Amino acid sequence: MPSIQAEPYPFDFEPAAAALLIIDMQRDFLEPGGFGESLGNDVGRLRGTIAPTRHLLEAMRGAGLTIIHTREGHRADLADLPPAKLTRGNPSLRIGDMSPMGRLLVRGEPGHDIIPELYPSAGEPVIDKPGKGAFYATDLDAILKHRGIRQLIVCGVTTEVCVNTTVREANDRGFDCLVLEDCVGSYFPEFQEMGLKMIKAQGGIFGWVGRSEAVVGALRAAH
Ligand code: TIU
Numbered sequence: 001m002p003s004i005q006a007e008p009y010p011f012d013f014e015p016a017a018a019a020l021l022i023i024d025m026q027r028d029f030l031e032p033g034g035f036g037e038s039l040g041n042d043v044g045r046l047r048g049t050i051a052p053t054r055h056l057l058e059a060m061r062g063a064g065l066t067i068i069h070t071r072e073g074h075r076a077d078l079a080d081l082p083p084a085k086l087t088r089g090n091p092s093l094r095i096g097d098m099s100p101m102g103r104l105l106v107r108g109e110p111g112h113d114i115i116p117e118l119y120p121s122a123g124e125p126v127i128d129k130p131g132k133g134a135f136y137a138t139d140l141d142a143i144l145k146h147r148g149i150r151q152l153i154v155c156g157v158t159t160e161v162c163v164n165t166t167v168r169e170a171n172d173r174g175f176d177c178l179v180l181e182d183c184v185g186s187y188f189p190e191f192q193e194m195g196l197k198m199i200k201a202q203g204g205i206f207g208w209v210g211r212s213e214a215v216v217g218a219l220r221a222a223h
Helices: 043-063 083-087 140-146 159-172 189-204 212-222
Strands: 018-023 066-072 126-129 151-157 176-185 208-210
Touching: 018 043, 018 159, 043 066, 043 151, 043 176, 043 212, 066 140, 066 159, 126 140, 151 159, 159 176, 159 189, 176 189, 176 212, 189 208
Parallel strands: 018 066, 018 151, 066 126, 151 176, 176 208
Antiparallel strands: none
8 A cells, every 4th residue: 555755644545445636726716807816815826736736637537546626606596605605805796796707606607617727527526515615515425435435635725715624524524634735725825834734733633734746656656
């Protein structure tokens, strides 16, 4: 069984029981004019995650591992949108408002979809989630259990919001999470650093932190 260099200690990678989970790599978070920018963020800060995630995605596809994508967003009628999420922060544009990429954070709109660089292939489940965590109000847990998945290799945005929330949810459900520091991104450098530290502290209280090249190397060694 390949061991992947990680903190706080090596991660015992079981490819047959592992899935790649790519969180919310949507145009609304990574491209100008979307939801992320409407909240006042510099979306350029996230783009460094794209190349390493794409390299890893191709290696995972080549090795035949389960790959799952998530998207944050809401029904077109906004019936699943908590009123507080709509109004909090008094943003310049609100969820459901028209943006250059269609209605902000609404399912089916161009901005809600995954960036072309990491677009899902046929057969890769896409989880549409209304919240920050990928387990809340979704069928992710059932999909993982039906496939015998116990380990999650986690990429995506943002480190301290949807990545951290999902890793905490996964940890409580018994999944071992390896978060890849070069494949997760934040609009805030200090939250990138602390968001990763919080995962690996206290002996790996929520999981492990590693790098994509170590996973790609382990996949090569296993095949
Ligand atoms: N605002 C922010 O940092 N993130 C989100 O709203 N969603 C995700 O992290 N996907």
